[in-house]
Amino acid sequence: MIGFGKIRRAIAALVTVSFLAGAPVSAVEVDEIDWTAVLRALGVALDSWRLSPFPRMTPTPTNPPATDTPTPTNTPTFTQTRTPTFTPTLQPTQTNLGQLAFGPSTGLAPAQRLASAFLVFPYVVHSGSKETLVTLINMAERDVRVNCFFIKDAGPVLGCLEVGFSVNLTPLQPFSWYVGDGTNNPLTFTAAPPFDGVGELKCAVDPEIPDLDAHNVLQGRATVFDDDDGDTVAYGAIGFQRRVPGHYSGVISLDGFTYDQCPERLHFQVLAQQSGSNSSLILTPCEEDLLTQTPTSTVVQMQIVNEFEQVFSSSRDFTCLSVLSFSSISTLRRSTLGTDTAHLVLRGVSSPLVGMVIDRFTGGPDNSLHSSANDPYLEGGRRSTVIFP
Amino acid sequence: MSVSSIRYGLYAVLAVLVFAGSAQATAPAQRVPSAIIMYPNVRNEAGFDTRIEMVNLSSRDQQVKCHYLTPPSCNGTDFFVRLTPNQPISWLASRGTLGGGGHVGVAVPPFFGSGSLKCFVIPEEDGADQNAIQGRAITYGAGGYTESFGAIGIERLSPGEYSSTFELDGINYAQCPDYYHFTFLASELGDPDTESELILSTCDEDLENVIARETVIQFEIINEFEETFSASTSVRCYDRQVLSDINPVFSRDVLGTATGQVIVRGVQGAVIAVIVDKFVTPGGGAPAVSGNEPALSRGRSARIRIP
Numbered sequence: 071m072i073g074f075g076k077i078r079r080a081i082a083a084l085v086t087v088s089f090l091a092g093a094p095v096s097a098v099e100v101d102e103i104d105w106t107a108v109l110r111a112l113g114v115a116l117d118s119w120r121l122s123p124f125p126r127m128t129p130t131p132t133n134p135p136a137t138d139t140p141t142p143t144n145t146p147t148f149t150q151t152r153t154p155t156f157t158p159t160l161q162p163t164q165t166n167l168g169q170l171a172f173g174p175s176t177g178l179a180p181a182q183r184l185a186s187a188f189l190v191f192p193y194v195v196h197s198g199s200k201e202t203l204v205t206l207i208n209m210a211e212r213d214v215r216v217n218c219f220f221i222k223d224a225g226p227v228l229g230c231l232e233v234g235f236s237v238n239l240t241p242l243q244p245f246s247w248y249v250g251d252g253t254n255n256p257l258t259f260t261a262a263p264p265f266d267g268v269g270e271l272k273c274a275v276d277p278e279i280p281d282l283d284a285h286n287v288l289q290g291r292a293t294v295f296d297d298d299d300g301d302t303v304a305y306g307a308i309g310f311q312r313r314v315p316g317h318y319s320g321v322i323s324l325d326g327f328t329y330d331q332c333p334e335r336l337h338f339q340v341l342a343q344q345s346g347s348n349s350s351l352i353l354t355p356c357e358e359d360l361l362t363q364t365p366t367s368t369v370v371q372m373q374i375v376n377e378f379e380q381v382f383s384s385s386r387d388f389t390c391l392s393v394l395s396f397s398s399i400s401t402l403r404r405s406t407l408g409t410d411t412a413h414l415v416l417r418g419v420s421s422p423l424v425g426m427v428i429d430r431f432t433g434g435p436d437n438s439l440h441s442s443a444n445d446p447y448l449e450g451g452r453r454s455t456v457i458f459p
Numbered sequence: 460m461s462v463s464s465i466r467y468g469l470y471a472v473l474a475v476l477v478f479a480g481s482a483q484a485t486a487p488a489q490r491v492p493s494a495i496i497m498y499p500n501v502r503n504e505a506g507f508d509t510r511i512e513m514v515n516l517s518s519r520d521q522q523v524k525c526h527y528l529t530p531p532s533c534n535g536t537d538f539f540v541r542l543t544p545n546q547p548i549s550w551l552a553s554r555g556t557l558g559g560g561g562h563v564g565v566a567v568p569p570f571f572g573s574g575s576l577k578c579f580v581i582p583e584e585d586g587a588d589q590n591a592i593q594g595r596a597i598t599y600g601a602g603g604y605t606e607s608f609g610a611i612g613i614e615r616l617s618p619g620e621y622s623s624t625f626e627l628d629g630i631n632y633a634q635c636p637d638y639y640h641f642t643f644l645a646s647e648l649g650d651p652d653t654e655s656e657l658i659l660s661t662c663d664e665d666l667e668n669v670i671a672r673e674t675v676i677q678f679e680i681i682n683e684f685e686e687t688f689s690a691s692t693s694v695r696c697y698d699r700q701v702l703s704d705i706n707p708v709f710s711r712d713v714l715g716t717a718t719g720q721v722i723v724r725g726v727q728g729a730v731i732a733v734i735v736d737k738f739v740t741p742g743g744g745a746p747a748v749s750g751n752e753p754a755l756s757r758g759r760s761a762r763i764r765i766p
Contacts, residue, residue: 181488183755199743205642207720209756242681244642244720248741257684289754291642293736300745301603304736306752339514339547339595375545413514413547429607433599435506440599442607442750447490447516447593 177451180330185209186309187285188322188329188456190424191271191292193305193352193393194220196250196264203293204262204271205246208239210287215239215276217320217458218262219360220249222269223390229365230358230390234459235262236276270354270391272456273307276318285312305443308424320458324356331451332356332422338414338446343396344404346432349444351394351414356454357421365389368420374401377409392425422452486755487633492516493612494589494632495625495763498576498596499733500608500658500699501527503552503569507600511576512549515542517591522581525567526666526765529574533671533696535664537766540565540578542592574697575660575731578610579765585620606735606750611636625763627662627729634758635662635729641721641753644738645711646703651746653738655702655709659694662729662761671696674727680708683716694730702734729759 194202208214216237224231237260239245245260247253249271252264265271271292277284290307310322310330324332341347355366367389374382382401386394396402402412416423427444434440501509515521521542526535542548548565550556555569570576576596580589597607614633627635647653661672673695680688690706702709711717723732734751 179491182490183752184486184488185754185756201740201742205718207640207642207754209640209754240685242687242720242722243685244681244683244718246642246683246718255683289640291751293749295740295747295749296745297740297742298745299603299743300740300747302605302747302749304749304751306754337514337516337593339512339549339593375547377547379543379546381545411512411547411549413545415545429597433508434601434604436601438601438603440597440603440605442597442605444595444607445490445609447492447514449492449516 175334175450177326177331177334179333179448179451180308180310182309182448183289183306184309184311185286186288187275187312188310188324189273189288189290189307190310190354191273191290191307192354192425193268193294193303193428194249194265194271194292195268195294196266197268199296199298201295201297202249203246203295204249204290205244205292206237206239206273206288206290207244208242208287209289210283211241212284212287213238213240213278214284214287215278216273216288217276217318218271218273219458220265220269220271221358221360221390222267229363230360232360232363232459233263233265234360237262268391268393272358274318274322274456274458275312280315280317282312282315285315285318301439301441303428303441303443305426305445320361322456322458324454324456326451326453332424332454333446333448334417334422334450334452335448336416336423336425336446337449338416338427338444340396340402340412340414340427340444341429341431342404342407342410342412343399343402346437346439347404347430349396349430350428351392351396351399351425352428353388353392353394353416353418353423353425354390355418355421356424356456358456361457361459366421368418368423370423371417371419372399372401373415374407375413375415376407377411380408382406416446422454484634484637484758485629486636486638486758487611487613489612489755490593490609491612491614492590492593494580494591494615495613495627496578496592496594496610497613497660497662497731498578498594498608498610499660499731500573500598500606501552501570501576501596502573502598504572507598507604509552509570509596509598510549511552511594511596512547513540513542513578513592513594514547515545515592517588518544519587519591520544520583521591522583523578523592524581524765525576525578526664527570527574527576528660528664528666528696529570529572530695530697534669535666536568536570537666538567540567573699577664577763579625580615582621588618589615602746604748606748608733608750608752611731623667623765625765627761627763629758629760635731635761636755637724637729637757637759638755639723639732639753640756641723641732641734641751642718643702643709643721643734643751644736645714645717645719646701646709647711649739650744651737651739655737655751656699656735657702657705657723658699658733658735660697660731661694661725662731662759662763664763664765667764667766672728674725674730676730677724677726678706679722680714681720681722682714683718686715688714694725723753729761
């Protein structure tokens with residue numbers, strides 16, 4: 071025998087179904103059954119079912135044109151149209167063929183401005199009135215030891231001279247010093263020897279434990295300024311992340327497996343050399359063997375694209391470090407280029423390179439001389455090794 | 460099998476589904492060809508002008524849409540730039556450019572005041588590689604004053620249809636940086652003063668509905684003795700503040716050391732941050748200025764909508 075409670079629950083279920091089906095049921099009193107409302111709700115529910123997407127499928131067999139259902143027919147057409155378009159578009163990006171005669175670049179450029187295990191400061195100066203403030207920061211909440219080397223070109227006889235030192239950084243500690251003065255701070259247990267001349271600085275993290283997180287903790291910055299006139303160039307160090315856990319050995323394999331690879335190409339947007347504007351190009355090889363004091367020499371190939379997409383080229387060779395004035399590269403002159411700016415692409419032949427451009431131009435209300443650091447955009451990756459003593 | 464074990468099994472499946480869809484919070488790789496570039500600082504005011512540079516690092520034509528945002532209205536001024544393969548272009552904020560010198564697809568209005576500039580690669584067809592551009596802005600004034608910053612680049616991470624809503628979620632596009640680590644020079648009284656400035660702008664933007672974002676900024680400051688301080692401020696679309704005006708903790712007297720590390724983070728949303736170092740050379744007492752770009756850690760999702 072069906073009890074009144076069961077009937078009431080059945081009606082409530084029907085009302086719920088009708089409500090879920092989108093029927094505008096409101097103020098239903100279950101205790102006092104309003105049969106008119108129930109029937110109206112049922113009617114609305116049936117109407118809503120009739121109007122739901124499912125019944126629309128029913129006419130399909132009765133209406134042959136609709137059975138053709140353009141949707142499935144269109145789907146493969148759409149896919150086929152997209153696939154060939156997508157593939158060839160990607161190819162030029164990876165190879166960079168077209169205007170530039172450089173071959174395809176493979177490998178991955180090192181991601182920049184992240185906590186790193188190995189840093190390169192390509193331009194450090196203490197000469198005349200020029201001085202450099204170097205800053206290192208420990209981005210991790212653990213102690214870290216950093217192994218650093220100043221390297222400068224001491225001529226064809228002496229080769230690349232190095233001065234090494236180590237600093238210990240406490241968690242999140244910033245550490246800065248003027249390279250001409252060096253530093254010896256007994257409060258922070260950090261010391262760096264003075265440096266003289268023009269060179270580069272390379273620093274590697276020597277962690278206490280082999281964890282990957284213990285390697286990628288370092289970032290740095292250098293501010294090169296003229297004490298007399300305040301001419302200032304500041305830049306961030308080029309960083310390389312460690313990719314696998316392991317102990318630091320002094321051999322930094324920039325192979326894309328142990329550490330990030332060196333960039334295959336450097337891209338700069340530069341101001342053409344003209345009256346009042348004479349920028350400088352600073353380059354240093356990635357490859358460095360300080361253990362056997364073997365200097366690295368390489369040719370650098372340059373491709374220069376002006377604002378009209380016309381391409382020029384040039385090349386130079388150097389050892390240890392190169393500081394080139396734009397006025398010494400005829401293809402970077404405004405009179406040759408024909409435009410105010412150019413896209414400069416660099417590639418080291420024997421060794422990949424790191425470097426920067428120092429923009430120098432006149433402007434402003436008083437037509438004064440301005441300087442700024444111009445960090446490169448990086449493309450591709452290439453294997454290289456740095457060996458510390 | 461008991462009901463509870465089924466329930467726990469369902470929870471486990473749900474948890475896997477939830478975390479499988481979430482992105483890893485990583486800072487965006489910089490100095491690589493990108494699909495979105497954000498210039499943190501553009502000025503055309505009171506004796507300052509800015510040269511804006513943009514370069515196509517790909518071997519294809521690129522269509523780029525840019526928006527210049529300036530307070531207090533935070534309304535966007537937008538324009539299109541068309542770049543041929545490997546083409547560099549540049550213009551002055553005070554003048555803009557109108558297709559001069561053979562730049563057929565380039566028309567840029569002049570910018571006024573100070574603000575931020577965001578540019579987006581608009582692919583000619585769905586699925587085309589959008590990681591193609593990079594840029595830089597050099598602001599200069601009287602007496603050799605120069606502050607230059609590379610644009611923050613955001614890479615497209617997965618191919619897909621173009622949409623005017625950019626999901627910087629670590630799946631479609633790289634996330635915005637979450638933490639900015641700067642080394643800064645402590646403020647110090649002198650002639651002139653050492654008074655560095657912080658430039659902030661929001662990463663989230665709704666330019667379609669012109670809704671300016673506002674967020675609190677938290678600072679963690681660590682001196683060379685590893686002593687830690689904190690401070691805070693807020694930003695609405697773009698702002699420029701002297702460090703010692705934000706809090707005296709940025710001054711040498713309070714900090715106790717000449718340099719420090721400051722970690723900057725937006726609370727309600729991700730931000731873009733750079734510092735302008737202003738100091739006096741220690742030997743000659745000459746005023747010096749330089750751009751100070753941060754190291755980045757972790758990523759944070761953001762959304763940008765353009766009209």
